[in-house]
Amino acid sequence: MKNITDFDFKGKRALIRVDFNVPLNDKFEITDDTRIRAAIPTIQYVLDNGGAVVLMSHLGRPKTGPEDRFSLQHLVPHLSQVFDRKVLFGDDCVGEQAKSLSANLKSGEILLLENLRFYADETKGDVDFAKSLAGHGDVYINDAFGTAHRAHASTSIIAQFFNEKGCGYVMQAELENAQKVLDKSEKPYTAIMGGAKISDKIMIIEKLLEKVDHLIIGGGMSYTFFKAMGGDIGNSLVEEDKLPLALELIKKAKSLGVDLMLPIDSVIADAFSNDANTDICMNNAIPSGWMGLDIGPQAAEVFSRTVRDSKTILWNGPMGVFEMENFANGTKAVAEAIVEATKNGAFSLIGGGDSAAAVNQLGYGSDVSYVSTGGGALLEYMEGKELPGVVALG
Numbered sequence: 001m002k003n004i005t006d007f008d009f010k011g012k013r014a015l016i017r018v019d020f021n022v023p024l025n026d027k028f029e030i031t032d033d034t035r036i037r038a039a040i041p042t043i044q045y046v047l048d049n050g051g052a053v054v055l056m057s058h059l060g061r062p063k064t065g066p067e068d069r070f071s072l073q074h075l076v077p078h079l080s081q082v083f084d085r086k087v088l089f090g091d092d093c094v095g096e097q098a099k100s101l102s103a104n105l106k107s108g109e110i111l112l113l114e115n116l117r118f119y120a121d122e123t124k125g126d127v128d129f130a131k132s133l134a135g136h137g138d139v140y141i142n143d144a145f146g147t148a149h150r151a152h153a154s155t156s157i158i159a160q161f162f163n164e165k166g167c168g169y170v171m172q173a174e175l176e177n178a179q180k181v182l183d184k185s186e187k188p189y190t191a192i193m194g195g196a197k198i199s200d201k202i203m204i205i206e207k208l209l210e211k212v213d214h215l216i217i218g219g220g221m222s223y224t225f226f227k228a229m230g231g232d233i234g235n236s237l238v239e240e241d242k243l244p245l246a247l248e249l250i251k252k253a254k255s256l257g258v259d260l261m262l263p264i265d266s267v268i269a270d271a272f273s274n275d276a277n278t279d280i281c282m283n284n285a286i287p288s289g290w291m292g293l294d295i296g297p298q299a300a301e302v303f304s305r306t307v308r309d310s311k312t313i314l315w316n317g318p319m320g321v322f323e324m325e326n327f328a329n330g331t332k333a334v335a336e337a338i339v340e341a342t343k344n345g346a347f348s349l350i351g352g353g354d355s356a357a358a359v360n361q362l363g364y365g366s367d368v369s370y371v372s373t374g375g376g377a378l379l380e381y382m383e384g385k386e387l388p389g390v391v392a393l394g
């Protein structure tokens with residue numbers, strides 16, 4: 001696979017697929033710009049080497065065409081500031097106005113196209129749509145690692161229309177760091193899984209069991225396991241259809257000799273709010289009307305001890321609703337243990353939008369080995385799956 005330094009951008013337009021799927025607040029301000037900052041070196045390289053840049057991305061999961069809250073226009077002021085120049089905006093990624101802007105783009109200029117997912121053809125991987133997009137550039141660069149597990153028009157199908165195609169710095173660094181863990185995971189190897197996307201992640205647990213020594217399961221996904229074992233979980237997050245799979249995973253861990261660790265206790269609340277009444281409770285006996293929103297102090301202690309003694313650490317998914325101060329302690333404790341282990345020589349890889357946000361919010365972004373811009377993409381890669389966005393560049 002070629003990378004960005006293999007091309008001469010002088011007088012050419014680089015069409016760069018980035019993952020600018022960033023969180024916005026209700027005023028459409030960016031609350032975490034990690035993915036934008038990550039893409040700077042790739043964009044800057046093209047500009048410094050005499051090229052023009054056309055950026056394309058998705059934002060969120062719009063279902064029915066254009067919607068203001070998913071418009072990439074909201075990112076233009078921030079991008080203009082970051083690159084210290086006016087960033088042009090194509091208000092329809094395949095419309096006449098966008099085509100005219102990209103056709104007349106001069107060296108040193110940046111054009112951002114509107115959300116690709118305003119067209120269902122993007123996620124369908126439509127060939128004609130991909131061909132229209134391809135018209136915006138002379139060289140195709142994919143730097144959207146976070147979306148590389150999707151076989152979409154802009155991430156994979158489009159590549160066939162270019163002789164010159166390759167990856168950007170983000171994609172390259174992500175693959176190298178993930179590969180480090182795949183190739184040489186020094187033991188003890190601990191994977192920590194949490195968060196809320198249970199069905200997205202429960203499948204990877206099975207794969208991870210074949211590689212890790214300890215598998216810590218916290219956050220929203222842990223309650224599915226307790227319920228599967230017959231515990232009372234009150235109103236905690238659960239995916240009923242995954243109960244048999246949870247039991248199977250517990251059995252598989254046992255047979256492989258993997259230490260599958262579930263939180264002993266939880267911080268429970270009587271409402272999904274930072275102002276709710278709270279209590280500490282054993283995890284198999286959560287009263288009805290209450291829900292587990294963070295791992296409890298005992299669990300935090302046990303998990304931290306295991307993490308501190310590990311040499312390879314993979315973390316995806318917070319231990320609780322860390323966005324609310326009263327339920328952030330578990331995530332904080334685990335993050336601190338990861339930082340300590342890293343200081344003692346462990347390799348720590350953190351993935352997932354919310355996990356990365358938690359680490360950055362705590363100020364630990366540079367105290368871990370690598371913070372990935374991908375969640376699902378990283379997990380699929382760690383599972384051993386080929387990523388369509390990478391395959392297309394081959």
Ligand SMILES: Nc1ncnc2c1ncn2[C@@H]1O[C@H](COP(=O)(O)OP(=O)(O)O)[C@@H](O)[C@H]1O
Nearest residue numbers: 195196197219220317320321352353354355375
């Ligand atoms: N016990 C819990 N109950 C409900 N939501 C939870 C719980 N623990 C964590 N969460 C939520 O999970 C979300 C992150 O989940 P997820 O998207 O799976 O992680 P990531 O983005 O790191 O892959 C956070 O918004 C967090 O508030």
Ligand SMILES: O=C(OP(=O)(O)O)[C@H](O)COP(=O)(O)O
Nearest residue numbers: 021146147352353374375376377
């Ligand atoms: O945020 C993303 O993935 P993530 O939630 O797994 O980190 C990517 O932008 C992919 O988005 P998608 O899961 O809507 O295809």
